[in-house]
Amino acid sequence: MPAEPLLQSVIEQPNFERRIIRSHRMEIFAEKKAAVTNSFAEDVEIGLTAYPKYLSPKYFYDVQGSLLFEQITATEEYYPTRSERWILEKYIEDLNSICESIDVVSELGSGNSEKTKIILDMFAGRRQHLHYIPIDVSDILINSSRDLTRQFHNLSITGIISDYEQGLSLLSQIEDDPKLLIFLGSSIGNFENDEIITLMQNIGDALYEKDYLLIGFDLEKDEKILNRAYNDEAGITSAFNKNILKRMNRELNADFNLNYFQHHAFFNPQKHRVEMHLVSTKNQFVHIGKLGRTISFYEGESIHTENSHKFSDELIKEYARQANLQVVKTYKDENKYFALSLLATI
Secondary structure, three states: OOOOOOOOOOOOOOOEEEEEOOOOOEEEEEEOHHHHHHHHHHHHHHHHOOOOEEOOHHHHOOHHHHHHHHHHHOOOOOHHHHHHHHHHHHHHHHHHHHOOOOOEEEEEOOOOOOOHHHHHHHHHHOOOOEEEEEEEOOOHHHHHHHHHHHHOOOEEEEEEEOOHHHHHHHHHHHOOOOOEEEEOOOHHHHOOHHHHHHHHHHHHHHOOOOOEEEEEEEEOOOHHHHHHHOOOOOOHHHHHHHHHHHHHHHHOOEOOOHHHEEEEEEEEOOOOEEEEEEEEOOOEEEEEOOOOEEEEEOOOOEEEEEEEEOEOHHHHHHHHHHOOEEEEEEEEOOOOOEEEEEEEEO
């Protein structure tokens, strides 16, 4: 028989609204739209009036951006998704064995939960009931959650549509049973060093004794492999990068002409990261109606949109230590391009 849902009363937060979505095994908490829109506008104003100009990569992931990223993961050049899937499929039995007493799985940046299904399939198959708590900034979480409740009869879902900080805060109120928190992909590399430390500390604060964190790290490797991964021949990464301009046009009443900006991505060996930029191809002015501002660009000027840092084993251990976590196990693919590290509280 289908398991009873684990949906339960939680402390309401003023920045969230609760939505019941059809299924009795599914509940969604969404950060209120006004708060999200204001944050986007504020961050755009700060970033585009700075020198050099920049934008936060978290704003890539509206519905269209999330769909484009899924297409990127299927390109021949982009190795992280294939490598991570290989790791999950090879070592899922071992992961399940370590987490055999856990029946709660939460996820940061869940997207369409495609790779997560490898974990959910194993865990749901070995447990009477499984509670999944995805956290993502995009509404894509709603459709993916519906699909998962259809696929797994003993799965209940409490989705959180928000940024990571707010989501982790709400997570600790929703569920205090032992859980596996997963952060797949290489999203941790999008943050600056101090931001990585802060995020890891926030994650550490959200974990209790007997909880685990499974987190993906893109490892250091030949820069030719890295440059190809962020400059696919089909131009999907370029479209993904430029989608943030479309989002500003749509949500902030801006008038960016996408033809006047060029995607530029390269490995910076001094900073151990791939950088992604949008470069102005001419002197131009862009008006952003919601901000009441006109932003000037000179030919060759860049908007720095994303960093993707690459990691070593030693650096992974250091970030874990600063969050009061320890590395229990590290799984790597056969090429040693990517690592999934299993961490626990000290």
